[in-house]
Each structure stands twice: as structure tokens, then as C-alpha cells.
Amino acid sequence: MGGSSGFGPVGTKRFSVAGGSSGFGPLGTKRFSVTGGSSGFGPLGTKRFSAANSLVLTALEEKCLREALFISSEENMDEASKRRLTGLTAKTTGPADKRSRSVLSTINGGASLDSGAHPDAVSTEGNLVGFTCKEDVERLLAEKLRIKKNDIKQSEYIKKLRLCIIWLTEQGDSHLDELESLKANLEVGQKRHSELELALNDKIFELIALSAELMSIQEALKKEEADKIAANEAYLNEKSLRQAADSSLAILREELENARNEAKWLRDELKRMKENSKRLQEYNTNLQQYNSNLQVDKAKHEETIQKLMREKNAMNDQDGSLRLQVAACQSSQREALSQRDGLWDQLQTATAAHITSSAKVESLEAKQESLTEKLVEVIKKAKEFQTKCEAQQEQIQILNQGLLETIAANEKLQSQLHSSNEQLKLEDSSRKKAITCFEAVERTNRELREQLARAEELKGNIRVFCRVRPFITNGNENDGSIVSFPTTQSYSFTFDRVFSLYSSQQDVFVEISQLVQSALDSYKVCIFACGQTGSGKTYTMMGRRSSDDEKGMIPRSLHQIFETTQALTSEGWDYSMQASMLEIYNETNQDLLLSGRSGMGPEENYSKQYNIKHDQNGNTIISDLMIEDVHSQGDVDRILRQAEQSRSVGRTQMNEQSSRSHCVFTLRIAGINKKTEQHVQGVLNLIDLAGSECLAKSGATGDRLKETQSINKSLSALGDVIFSLAKKEDHVPFRNSKLTCLLQPCLSSDSKTLMFVNVSLEASSADQTLCSLRFAARVNACEIGIPRRQTQQTKFLDSRPNYD
């Protein structure tokens, strides 16, 4: 098929083969698009080539047309064709494809090239070579020159020209396609351009922001530079000041040096002067010596003169020579005197000069001192300044360090704070949980306390405490919680409290102190001790007065009451107390306070009745019984001592000093609160009962037997009353004994009663101990009522009960 030269048939296939190395390759979008680049924005050279190529094609096309028309006009060109050619040649504007198509249409006798019929027709004519490049067309045009008129080759040439025109038309079409693709590329390019413009705008804004930032940085830089300059200036100022200080220091040093030199010179001068003066003084001394010698000589001479005068008389002829000698002596004396005067003047002058130089030296020394002081001051200041500078620098460093540390600490604190907050949250939640838990526990506690209080109330108003007297048997120590008996049987008893033989008086008192306190809260309180003789009743109630630790319940209770009443004074309470001490001996009442009085014997006591009565308020009134106002612990001690001395005691088999009577100590308490207008009235009965005894074992006879019987009777009467109260019987046999009669208000429902049952561990006392424990257990099981407070809110008139 067609190569790079000749005219082959016009076809797509052929063009594609012919394309490639030459500038007029096959016209396909593909080839151009590859060259132009996929983006439509190919290299500028390519675009230029496309445009130039298009222009070349247009010029060639025109030339071909001209050639074709020229040949046709020579042969058979009609007028109309000529006109069209003229119009075509005159026209330089308008699309080339349209122009070529109209010309081609004319050449082909009006048939349009677009119809597609001519390529086939041309190809069937044969021997035609296709156009592949510009050179082919040029060659064709050059061929014309060699063709002569009416040559047979002319028609062939025209055909070639036609083919050329077709090729050129196709070229034009491809150029149009290229143009369109270029337009599309241009649009894409414009779009891209606008995008780029937007991006550019963004960049510009960024740039503006950056420039603003740059400006602020520059300003900061300027400020920093200004600061730096100011710091530099300050530094320079400081430097110049320092230099000035240094130079003034140097000047002062120089001045000091000069002053020192001057002072040295003056000192030397002074020394020299002093030496001179010394020499002059020596000289003066010598002169004086000489003078005195002269005086002596003078005296001698005068003596001699006189001698000579005397001799003159004797020797008249030697008179002239002697006169001469005298005159010579006198002249030498005068000379010596004048010499002495001159030396004296010299001495005066030297002394004056010495004084002047001394003053000068002193002033110079003072100046030197002041200069030295100034110098020292300047040096000191310079040092201070330097120290200050160093300190400031150190401080700056420390501050910087501190700042860094603070920042680090701050960060640490922040993290700690964070963790603390977390911890706090956790703790808060656990605290809430704990509070809830605690509230629940509190609730339970309160309920339990209420239950306990209810149970206590239900239990009644009598308590029983058991106390075991210490005793060591067969080397085996038993704390008393188990009472052993020489029997095979064992017994079990339950009491509100059991005190072992190791319990101290204080241990026991701790348990009853609340009860004692109740007397101040308007309760009637009764504490009594019962049990076998020698089991420790008196020890428990009275104790041993000789030892503070062994004081019993009565002194301890009274001590507490006095302390409390004094403490309550600040709350407006005013208490008055009265004490009485009654002894029931052989069913007879005795006033222990009366019998203890001086001049009062037991017969006085027996003459009195001491009838026991109770008023409507439950107050006990005992006729003739002494009631003493007590204001202090001292009053109470005195009363107790007195009662102790008056009490009826005797010796029993169990106890060397057995109390053979019941001793009732009563303290009546009346209190008023002036602030709240409240008044209270309480009674505290502290009773040491006589010891029970087994008649069979006691071996008592006579009065002692009567005593024992009386004691046992009254104790059994006490038991009867308690059991009767417990059974809530209509009749309670209070009147069966003096003791129960006395204790009636305390054993009734509105009082608080505590019974100590004292027991001993001795085997010989086993029966009695068992008896006491059984009695106490029965009492412990009794309910005799619920205590009530005796308070009133009415106006207080007289809080003291009427005991008359």
C-alpha cells in the first residue's frame, strides 16, 4: 500500500499506515490527544504546532483550489465557476472546511463531499497515490509546472488535485475536532483556573494571616529589642556608674596615698622636730646647768670678789689686776647670759613650730581618717552593689528555677488534683454508703436501746447486785463468781450484777452512780445491803474511812451529789440538802445524830418516840429525828463519823465488830432552777442492814439472842413486803417491822431500789450464803412498779418537805 510518497487511495487504513514520522500523519484524535496531553493543557509547543498546522493546511487548500480552478478555466470553466473562484480567493475569513467543501462541490459538479460517494469513486480510478504530508501536496503543486496544455496527464492531475482537496478537507475536519477538544480542554483549563484562583485566594488569605502574625512577631521582636536596648542602656549606665565609682575610688585611693605620704612626712618632721626639741631641751638643760654653774661660779666669784675686796683692803696694790679679772668675769657672764637668752628664744620658736606641726599632723590625720572612712564607705558600697547584683542574679536564677519547679509542681498538682478529685469522688460515694450504713446502724441501735429501756421498765424498779467478800480458802483462789460449797449439789443464781472478790469499791460505785444521780432528778432512791453477818455489808456501804480507795458507797454517793449540785449551779440550779441517820435496833428507833452529841446519852434517845409517818407525797416523817442541813462534803463526813461512833456494834462468831442494827442514812434533796422555775425533790436512802445469822449456829444467848431474833424478824418482814409487792397483793405488810415501815415509800412503785446481797465464801457460811442468795434471787425476780419522777413546774414557794 501507499508509503510516504505517491498518491494512494484515500482511506482511514492507509492514512494510519502512512502516519507516524512525518508532520502530516493520519488525522485522528488519538494521535493529537496523545501529543496534546490528556489534560487538554499540553505543552505550549504542541498547541502552537496545531495552530500552525491548521494555517498551513488552509494555505495549501487554497493553493490546490486555485490550481484546480485554473486548469478548469483553461479548458471549460464557465463564468459562474470563475465568479465563485474569485469570491473564494477574495475571502480570507470563514471556516476553511466550508470553503473547501463548496469548491469541491463545484469541482465535482455540485455533488457534496459530505455524501461520502467520492472516496470510493476516486479509489476505483486506480494509480492514485494518497497524501500523507505537506511535501506530497507541494510536490503535486510543483508537478503542474511541467504539465502542458491539453496534456493527457492534465485530467489525472486534476484528479490528484481533487484528492488533495479531499485530504485537505479531512485535515480541516480533524482540525475542527482538535479545536473542539481544545475548547473542551480550555473549559477544563478555565475551571481548573478558577479552582486554582480560589485556592490562590485561600492562600492569599493565609498569607495575610501569616503576614499579620509576622507583624505581631515583628512587633514583639521590636519590643524585645527595645527591652534589650533599655536593658543594655541600664547595663551601660550601671557600667558607667561603676566606672565612675571605680575612678572616684582610684582618686580617693590616690588622695589617701598622698595623705598617707604627707602624714608620713609630717610624722617624720614631727619626729625630727621632737628630736630637735629634745636636743634643744637637752641643750637648755645644759645651759641651765651651765647657768647654774655660772651662778655658782658667780657666787664663787662674788665670794672671790668679796674675798678680793677683803684682800683689796689688805692688798691695795693688787687692786687693778683684780678689777680687770672681775670685769672679765662679768663680761663672760653677760655673754653666757645672752647666749642663754638666745638659746631660750630658739627653744620657744622650736616649741611653737612643734605645736604648729602637731596641729597640722592632727588635721592631716583627721583628713586621712575621713578619707579612709570615705574610702571604706565607697568600697563597702561597691561591694554591697556587687553583692546586690550577684544576689539579684542568684535571685533571678532561683526565681527561674522556682518558676520551672512551680510549673512542674503545678503540673504535678494538677495531676494530683485530678487523681484527688477522682479519689474524692470515690470517697464521697463510699462516705455516702458509710453514712447510709451508719444511719442504719444508728436506727438499729436506737431501736435496741428503746427495746432495752422497755425491757428495763418491764423489769420493775428493784435491782439486785451480788458482792462476794474476798477470802482465800485452802490456797485456791476463787474470784467468787462461783461460790463453792462442801456439798455435791450446785446452785445457779442470776443477778443484775455480780462483783467478785477482786472488785474494788470504785468498781462497785461505777455501777450505782447513775442510780445515785437519780436522786437529783427527783427520784426516791433506796440502796441497801443485806446478807449474813460478816459478809461485807458495812464495808460496802461505809467502807474504811482511813483509805480513800476503800471508802464505801455512802461517802462516794454523797461526794458525787455535792459535785453535781455545784456543777449545776451554772445552769441555774440551787439545791438544799438535809441529812438524818436512824438506827433500828431491836425494833427500836434511835437517832444516831442525837446520841453522838456531847452530853446526850442513849437514855435521851430512848425517851423519844421516833414515830414513822408518810405524807401524801410519799415523804417520810420521823418525829423527834434530827435533821441536819448539809452544805458540804465536810458536813457529811462529820455526820457519818458521828453515826459510826454511835452505832450499836457487838462481836459475833462471824464478825469481830458486827453491826447489830439497821442503819438508815437519809439525804433529802430539794432543788430549784430559777431560770426554768422547775423544782425537784429527791430522797436518797442508804441502808446498812444488820447481819442475818443462823440462830442455831450463832450460839447467842440473852441480849445477843434477842438482837439476833429481832434482826432476823425484820429481815424476814422485808422479804414479806417485797414478795407481797411482787404479787401485787392488796395488803402489803409494811407495818410488820420498823424497817419496812420506814422503807415503805422506797419500796412502793415510784422509787428506785437496789439491793446488795453480800456473801462470804467460807464453807461454814454455806447454808447462810445459800439462804441469802435464794432470798436475793427471789427479790431479783420481783416487779414492784415503775419509778416516777417527782418534778413540778409550778411556782416554787418552799421546796423543803415538811417533816414536822
Ligand SMILES: Nc1ncnc2c1ncn2[C@@H]1O[C@H](COP(=O)(O)OP(=O)(O)OP(=O)(O)O)[C@@H](O)[C@H]1O
Ligand atoms: N470486799 C471486801 N474487801 C476487803 N475487806 C472486806 C470486804 N468485805 C468485807 N471485808 C472485811 O470483812 C470484815 C467484815 O466485814 P463487814 O463488817 O463489812 O461485814 P458485815 O456484813 O457488815 O457484818 P455485820 O453484819 O456483822 O455487821 C471487815 O473486817 C471488813 O473490813
